[in-house]
Amino acid sequence: MLDVKASSGGGVAGELGRSLHTRSGRSFDRRTRLSFYNRTFKVICIASAIFVCLILFSILFLMGRTGMLTFNEVSVAEFFFSTEWVPENEQYGALVFISGTFVLTALTMLISVPISVLVAVFLAEMSPRWLRTLLRPVLDLLVGIPSVVYGFLGMTILIPVLRDITGTNIGDGLLAAAIVLTIMVLPTISRISDDAITAVPKKYRDASYALGASRFQTIVKVVLPAARSGIMYAGILGMARAIGETMAVVMVIGNTPQLASALFQPTAVLTSNIVMQIANVPFDSTWNYALYMMGFLLLLISLLMIVAIRMLQRKGAVS
Amino acid sequence: MSAESKSAFASRKGWSHKRNQLFTMIVWAVGICTILFICGLLFLILQKGLPKLSLDFLYGLPSEIDPGGGIGPTLFNSFYVLIISLLISIPLGMSAGIYLAEFAPDNTFIGFVRICVEGLASVPSIIFGLFGIAIFVEVFQVGLTILGGAVSLAFLNLPVLTRVTEEAIRAVPSEMKNASFALGGTHLQTIRRVLIPVALNGIITGICLVAGRAFGESAVIILTAGVSTSGEMWDFSLFSPGATLAVHLWYVQSEAIVPDAAEIADKAAAVLVFVVLLINVLFRLPLLLHVRRTR
Numbered sequence: 001m002l003d004v005k006a007s008s009g010g011g012v013a014g015e016l017g018r019s020l021h022t023r024s025g026r027s028f029d030r031r032t033r034l035s036f037y038n039r040t041f042k043v044i045c046i047a048s049a050i051f052v053c054l055i056l057f058s059i060l061f062l063m064g065r066t067g068m069l070t071f072n073e074v075s076v077a078e079f080f081f082s083t084e085w086v087p088e089n090e091q092y093g094a095l096v097f098i099s100g101t102f103v104l105t106a107l108t109m110l111i112s113v114p115i116s117v118l119v120a121v122f123l124a125e126m127s128p129r130w131l132r133t134l135l136r137p138v139l140d141l142l143v144g145i146p147s148v149v150y151g152f153l154g155m156t157i158l159i160p161v162l163r164d165i166t167g168t169n170i171g172d173g174l175l176a177a178a179i180v181l182t183i184m185v186l187p188t189i190s191r192i193s194d195d196a197i198t199a200v201p202k203k204y205r206d207a208s209y210a211l212g213a214s215r216f217q218t219i220v221k222v223v224l225p226a227a228r229s230g231i232m233y234a235g236i237l238g239m240a241r242a243i244g245e246t247m248a249v250v251m252v253i254g255n256t257p258q259l260a261s262a263l264f265q266p267t268a269v270l271t272s273n274i275v276m277q278i279a280n281v282p283f284d285s286t287w288n289y290a291l292y293m294m295g296f297l298l299l300l301i302s303l304l305m306i307v308a309i310r311m312l313q314r315k316g317a318v319s
Numbered sequence: 320m321s322a323e324s325k326s327a328f329a330s331r332k333g334w335s336h337k338r339n340q341l342f343t344m345i346v347w348a349v350g351i352c353t354i355l356f357i358c359g360l361l362f363l364i365l366q367k368g369l370p371k372l373s374l375d376f377l378y379g380l381p382s383e384i385d386p387g388g389g390i391g392p393t394l395f396n397s398f399y400v401l402i403i404s405l406l407i408s409i410p411l412g413m414s415a416g417i418y419l420a421e422f423a424p425d426n427t428f429i430g431f432v433r434i435c436v437e438g439l440a441s442v443p444s445i446i447f448g449l450f451g452i453a454i455f456v457e458v459f460q461v462g463l464t465i466l467g468g469a470v471s472l473a474f475l476n477l478p479v480l481t482r483v484t485e486e487a488i489r490a491v492p493s494e495m496k497n498a499s500f501a502l503g504g505t506h507l508q509t510i511r512r513v514l515i516p517v518a519l520n521g522i523i524t525g526i527c528l529v530a531g532r533a534f535g536e537s538a539v540i541i542l543t544a545g546v547s548t549s550g551e552m553w554d555f556s557l558f559s560p561g562a563t564l565a566v567h568l569w570y571v572q573s574e575a576i577v578p579d580a581a582e583i584a585d586k587a588a589a590v591l592v593f594v595v596l597l598i599n600v601l602f603r604l605p606l607l608l609h610v611r612r613t614r
Contacts, residue, residue: 034505034507034508035505037505037507038505038506038507041507041510042418042422042506044414045414045415045417045418045421045422046418046422047414048410048411048412048414048415048418049414049415049418049419049423049432049481051411051415052411052412052415052432052435052436052439052477052478052481053432053435053436055439055474055477056435056438056439056442057435058450059439059442059446059447059450062450062453062454063446063449063450063453066453115349115353118345118346118349118350118353119349119350119353119354121346121350122346122347122349122350122351123350125346126343126346126347126350127350135354138354138358139354140599141596141599141600142357142358142361143528144527144528144531144532144535144595144599145361145535145592145595146531146532146534146535146536146537146565146591146592146595147535147537148535148537148565148566148568148569148591149364149535149568149588149591149592151569152364152568152569152572152584152588153360153364155572155573156572156581156584157360157363183357183360186353186357187357214335214336214338214339215339215342215343216335216338216339216342216343217335217339219342220342237441240441240443243443244441244442244443244444244445244446245443246443246444246445246537246538247537247538247541247565247569250569250573251569251572251573271443271445271538274445274449275445275448275538275541275542278448278449278452278542279541279542279546283452283456283457291449292449292453295445295446295449298443298445298446299442299443299446302438302441302442302443302446303438303441303442305441306434306437306438306441307434309437310434310437
């Protein structure tokens with residue numbers, strides 16, 4: 001920190017010295033030049049900020065427009081409430097995929113949130129200092145592992161194990177996908193919850209201990225409620241990742257358009273269906289439009305989650 | 320205090336004590352087991368794949384039918400796409416972040432822009448793939464190309480870079496900024512000579528994150544750059560199909576008919592994990608050491 005400050009201070013001082021030096025002849029020049037640079041730089045910055053927003057809107061517009069074309073040939077009710085996805089026969093019912101996505105996400109959250117919170121409590125409250133400084137970077141690294149690797153692991157290790165457990169030759173399905181997704185989102189959720197728990201002021205804990213509470217009582221009744229909004233934020237982020245995850249799910253879910261009535265039945269979700277079929281369909285066909293509509297649904301779900309996070313943060317800021 | 324209440328108090332204390340111990344044990348067990356389990360999985364990948372690696376495999380051409388195919392072009396494509404996408408997204412993302420941190424007035428419109436950036440950051444990657452198809456395949460009619468994949472990846476990474484830059488620059492102490500202004504520095508000079516150097520640590524961490532993500536991203540690439548390569552090494556053409564290593568791993572594992580698919584997948588996964596870890600560790604290590612030295 002300090003040497004950066006010194007060197008940058010030196011740099012500015014150097015500029016100043018030069019400006020004093022050239023003052024007689026070219027000071028006006030230099031000033032216009034600098035203000036020109038300044039203004040150009042600002043304009044470039046504004047342009048890129050607008051560009052980022054523009055991407056979001058063009059995505060929304062394009063996906064929405066292409067998706068809406070579905071309803072020229074398929075009724076809204078059929079798309080959302082029919083379970084018959086047979087594009088060859090002009091049947092485009094997406095209920096299987098929509099419900100698949102929701103069930104899979106719910107299952108993933110059910111497994112991953114309790115474990116993640118325990119890991120976060122372990123990191124923030126119980127582990128000795130050296131272990132903490134070792135494990136936090138490790139978790140950060142795990143966040144960056146590509147999803148296709150988790151899918152590969154699920155396919156080569158998890159599914160044979162599940163086959164052994166069930167005794168049948170079907171291993172892929174909701175449970176396998178949920179386990180793979182859990183392993184994927186666990187580092188994310190635990191790291192953010194860990195930060196939230198660490199940010200709880202120490203005086204809360206001191207007050208709780210001073211009242212004679214045990215560590216269990218302090219954590220469950222004081223620390224976790226105080227970190228609640230941060231933990232919910234972590235949960236929503238993990239959920240967004242689980243909903244949008246494609247490759248890890250594709251590899252273990254079985255990709256069969258049928259409603260899953262059991263944990264070990266091959267099924268499909270929105271993302272897996274899009275990625276498996278998009279390459280084989282011509283762009284201006286109802287089939288393709290239906291796939292874009294499914295993408296548009298995903299987009300809306302993820303944007304809704306951001307709104308939820310914003311509201312959560314505002315509530316946290318007020319209380 | 321009577322003896323009765325004392326004993327009641329004592330029993331409650333004992334129960335509470337036990338519960339406390341049980342809780343501690345559970346948290347320790349879950350914490351250690353989970354982390355060990357995930358690390359064990361990664362170790363397993365590396366251990367299964369790395370010893371079998373050879374230069375031929377890293378450099379060789381993939382084959383559809385005969386065993387013994389390599390991953391040369393896909394590995395090359397991975398880096399090529401990564402570099403192009405970073406070249407596009409770093410300048411754009413950083414300047415957008417600088418704008419939000421330094422120039423933006425604090426009004427509802429900018430609040431809206433922030434929500435847009437945040438929203439874009441949470442858009443699932445497959446949506447960017449669909450977007451890339453709609454632009455490059457339909458509007459520009461170039462088909463599945465490296466360029467399309469790289470640009471779509473850049474879009475995917477833009478919002479993350481914007482947010483990371485904004486946060487890093489906001490975290491710079493205002494004394495440093497004021498000192499620069501007091502010395503007569505213009506806003507641009509202040510940003511270039513003071514804010515960015517001080518915030519560099521955070522920005523580079525963000526770039527590593529993004530680079531690792533881009534290197535392993537597969538859904539976007541499958542949709543916009545295809546699952547095949549041009550079949551030759553060092554193909555710098557922007558308009559050839561560009562399957563990356565991550566895509567190849569998926570392709571070999573679930574679609575290919577090569578007899579030694581499992582072994583190729585093992586090795587490809589190991590290379591993938593190794594490179595991602597390398598990107599993260601190599602770039603962060605000097606920064607960590609630097610922080611420790613100057614503290």
